[in-house]
Amino acid sequence: MTPAEIRDEILDILSDIAPDEDLSGLDDNKSFREQLELDSMDFLDIVMELRKRHRVQIPEDEYGNLASMASTVSYLEPKMRDIVAA
Amino acid sequence: MPFQDRTAELPDDQRIVMTAVGLTSPNGNSLEDYRAALLAGKSGVQSYNIRYVGDTLAGICNFEATKYQSRRDMRRGTRAGTIGIWCAHEAIARSGLDWPNIDKSRVGIYVGITEHGNVETENEIFLIKGYDYDTSVWSHHHNPRTVANNPAGEITLNLGITGPHYTIGAACAAGNAGIIQGAQMLRLGECDIAIAGGVSESIHTFGIFASFKSQGALATHADPTRASRPFDKDRNGIVVAEGGCLYILERLSDAKARSATLLAEIVSYAINSDATDFVLPNPERQAQCVQMALKRGGLAPDQIQIVSTHATGTASGDSQECEALRNAFAGCSSVRFNNTKSFIGHAMGAAGALELAGNLPSFQDRVCHATINVDNLDETCAIDGLVLNEPEPLDQVDYILNNSFGMLGINSVLIVRRF
Numbered sequence: 001m002t003p004a005e006i007r008d009e010i011l012d013i014l015s016d017i018a019p020d021e022d023l024s025g026l027d028d029n030k031s032f033r034e035q036l037e038l039d040s041m042d043f044l045d046i047v048m049e050l051r052k053r054h055r056v057q058i059p060e061d062e063y064g065n066l067a068s069m070a071s072t073v074s075y076l077e078p079k080m081r082d083i084v085a086a
Numbered sequence: 087m088p089f090q091d092r093t094a095e096l097p098d099d100q101r102i103v104m105t106a107v108g109l110t111s112p113n114g115n116s117l118e119d120y121r122a123a124l125l126a127g128k129s130g131v132q133s134y135n136i137r138y139v140g141d142t143l144a145g146i147c148n149f150e151a152t153k154y155q156s157r158r159d160m161r162r163g164t165r166a167g168t169i170g171i172w173c174a175h176e177a178i179a180r181s182g183l184d185w186p187n188i189d190k191s192r193v194g195i196y197v198g199i200t201e202h203g204n205v206e207t208e209n210e211i212f213l214i215k216g217y218d219y220d221t222s223v224w225s226h227h228h229n230p231r232t233v234a235n236n237p238a239g240e241i242t243l244n245l246g247i248t249g250p251h252y253t254i255g256a257a258c259a260a261g262n263a264g265i266i267q268g269a270q271m272l273r274l275g276e277c278d279i280a281i282a283g284g285v286s287e288s289i290h291t292f293g294i295f296a297s298f299k300s301q302g303a304l305a306t307h308a309d310p311t312r313a314s315r316p317f318d319k320d321r322n323g324i325v326v327a328e329g330g331c332l333y334i335l336e337r338l339s340d341a342k343a344r345s346a347t348l349l350a351e352i353v354s355y356a357i358n359s360d361a362t363d364f365v366l367p368n369p370e371r372q373a374q375c376v377q378m379a380l381k382r383g384g385l386a387p388d389q390i391q392i393v394s395t396h397a398t399g400t401a402s403g404d405s406q407e408c409e410a411l412r413n414a415f416a417g418c419s420s421v422r423f424n425n426t427k428s429f430i431g432h433a434m435g436a437a438g439a440l441e442l443a444g445n446l447p448s449f450q451d452r453v454c455h456a457t458i459n460v461d462n463l464d465e466t467c468a469i470d471g472l473v474l475n476e477p478e479p480l481d482q483v484d485y486i487l488n489n490s491f492g493m494l495g496i497n498s499v500l501i502v503r504r505f
Contacts, residue, residue: 020158048226051223
């Protein structure tokens with residue numbers, strides 16, 4: 001997956017987790033929590049969806065990398081590089 | 087003439103009244119629509135398909151859930167929670183309470199449930215099956231969804247209620263049990279407003295259908311609206327339904343102080359146990375439960391105008407309840423018996439509360455709604471006063487007695503009075 005494809009995938013996951021939110025104006029460099037109503041259970045949902053969809057494992061001490069879209073894509077890029085986008 | 091019952095001996099702060107009701111039923115999402123459907127003979131049973139069991143029948147609710155709950159919270163929570171939230175909002179909106187200024191720490195939530203957690207557990211097992219039973223994809227939402235207090239707890243989260251909340255597990259007697267619990271907590275001073283009744287999400291668990299089918303107790307019929315047929319000779323089982331019904335209960339003294347409109351007063355109740363069988367009812371204990379409720383209320387059987395029966399459409403259950411009623415109401419020519427499950431199926435934890443609600447308007451319109459789908463009355467169910475297929479106008483309705491019985495031999499009876 002390219003960084004752009006990973007971003008699209010994260011957006012798709014977010015649209016499932018936070019279906020009431022408008023994601024069109026999401027600022028990649030601002031934290032998700034600043035822009036969306038997400039709590040710790042929602043972040044676990046992101047981790048869970050990546051595990052379910054792509055078998056990507058994220059250790060608990062690395063959850064902090066999922067703070068913003070930019071940090072998430074940057075963190076996931078090496079883990080998802082070899083995954084072919086559906 | 088003043089009412090002749092035990093409430094005359096009680097001070098107003100020990101008398102419990104119903105000041106509003108919020109509900110969702112397979113044939114209506116408000117008391118007005120639900121009552122109209124019951125008087126019009128309109129069924130809420132439809133064709134339904136659920137995994138593993140396949141095509142079957144169910145009573146399905148269709149209410150606007152997003153009116154009171156975000157899609158995010160609906161995804162995170164349970165169907166029972168969503169039903170409870172709808173009912174609580176609808177009840178509050180109809181109560182006339184100044185809700186923004188109500189002390190939320192003095193509101194208690196008491197929700198009857200037949201079961202809870204089966205739907206969510208089945209969903210997770212179905213999901214991990216697709217991952218070769220890898221439990222690392224089992225949802226972190228599973229525990230908060232399946233704790234037994236979930237349906238009541240979701241109501242508190244949604245409405246910011248900080249008083250006590252819990253569910254009352256009482257099989258299919260749970261709707262009555264929730265109301266009884268609320269009344270008791272008001273009398274004890276544990277809360278000032280009780281939001282009480284029952285909910286059911288049971289149509290979303292295949293297990294309940296499969297289990298009734300294995301027991302030979304799941305209804306089938308070519309016409310879904312004709313499938314739920316208590317007292318009929320050709321009845322062949324239960325139609326499972328979802329639904330919810332929550333009442334606003336208050337002490338009479340509080341309701342009077344705010345000039346609230348009163349739906350009914352709770353005159354008496356009783357709960358007992360058969361202690362005889364996991365599944366089969368015991369008509370002797372059922373009759374005792376009815377008699378205990380009458381006695382506690384200071385009532386004679388012939389003071390009751392309408393008995394809302396529990397009958398579910400099973401061969402033995404309906405006959406046994408009729409035997410109990412024949413004994414409890416022997417010689418009472420004026421009492422009328424009806425059945426709501428013939429319209430909506432068996433709404434499990436919500437059944438008792440919903441079935442009472444559908445009868446409450448009879449205090450004003452003086453009509454007893456019918457039991458529909460009785461083409462050939464089973465002679466073992468033939469009791470004088472059964473209202474069959476068409477509503478029956480009555481001269482007066484002062485008291486309604488509501489039966490709700492459940493597995494493991496739990497019987498509940500609630501008696502309410504016109505106010």
